[in-house]
Amino acid sequence: MKIALIGYGKMGQAIDAIATAKGHEIILRVDVGSKHLLEKEHLGQADVAIEFTTPETAYHNILKCFDANVPVVSGTTGWLDKLPEVKALCLEKNQAFIHATNFSIGVNIFFELNKKLAALMAGQPQYNVKMEEIHHTHKKDAPSGTAITLAEQVLAAVPRKTGWVNEESNQPEALPIISKRIDPAPGTHTVTYTSAIDDISITHTAHSREGFAAGAVVAAEWLKGKTGVFTMRDVLNLG
Template sequence: MKIALIGYGKMGQAIDAIATAKGHEIVLRANSKHPLAKEHLEQADVAIEFTTPETAYHNVLKCFEANVPVVCGTTGWLDKLPEIKAICAEKQQAFLHATNFSIGVNIFFEVNKKLAALMASQSQYDVWMEEIHHTHKKDAPSGTALTLAEQVLASVTRKTGWANEESKQPETLSIISKRIDPAPGTHTITYTSGIDDITITHTAHSREGFAAGAVVAAEWLKGKTGVFTMRDVLNL
């Protein structure tokens, strides 16, 4: 499979190593010094996009214009996702976005949803979250944390919104963001009462899990049309 890598930071380089080891060919490595060119993009069977919140939207549109399926892992631009999904459907392209491509994290998402559903009626428990990433992480809370928060809020309706701080408001879900090197990503959800605590945590040991999942998503997306998530890839 021929892959275009849009964004060649630490994540792009990790994806490069895993994809190459699996026998795929990297036909484009685009970054700020090597801009995305349509003629090079058109050589690819699929594109994998890990850039910045400011550039992701336009990069995805360029993939649509080149008729190239795109796997996007950039977070921090969720406000434009509905528009991208509509354009994808209109142009009959292929788009897969995930806040986290790690297979372990996507299983963790399912565990989080189940626990939130169980705790919905247990009003004696408060709930809060913590996420830890490296200091180069540009957005806070992380996209993964926001996905987890949305899942909690969908079931635990005594919480009506979230705040990226330790909130004093009982109806607000606190998300504590910490930036500590070299942490690749830790997400914790805690339900606490006067009697006990229930905590679930996912800890990434390296970027390899994220990169490997992105390659699996690209392999799955090739030849498809539509809007997808990792739940489709993993059949969850």
């Protein structure tokens, strides 16, 4: 499989190593200093693009992939106000697109556990819920995209919570997300339900970026040759 890597920071380099080890060919590596290469004639040679860049550039990068008729796997967070528009354009242009706040297979299983636990706790008002996420100091957004996904899952299932806040809060309707930036932590997410008599917590701890990178490569392999808008639940057959 021929892969275009859009974004060649630490995540892009980890994806490069894993994809190459699996026998795939990286035909394009686009970093900050090589934006001029992100053109149709270069992208069009790829079977799939994997995009991990910045909130400021992700939207335009994805549209360039659509214009080049190249399926795109995107893991950039912080730009998701434009995600509905991108999904609509993908379908309109008959392209293929997967976006995930986290491509780790373990995290996506954790998402399913989070939804199940939230559904069980919906009828237990004696429990309050809060979240904590820990990342390295170079993480650009807070809370993390993964934390926001977890929070949205809780909010969808627990009606006594009406929104999340990125701070400690005593407001009964608020879901607090505490963000910590500590090196060299690649990512820890904890959801805790607390009552007067006990606590229930679920935690996912990443040991390295390898899990995120490996999941992105799996998603790219799965997406090749398809059209439509998909999620990691589709890739992993979790639905």
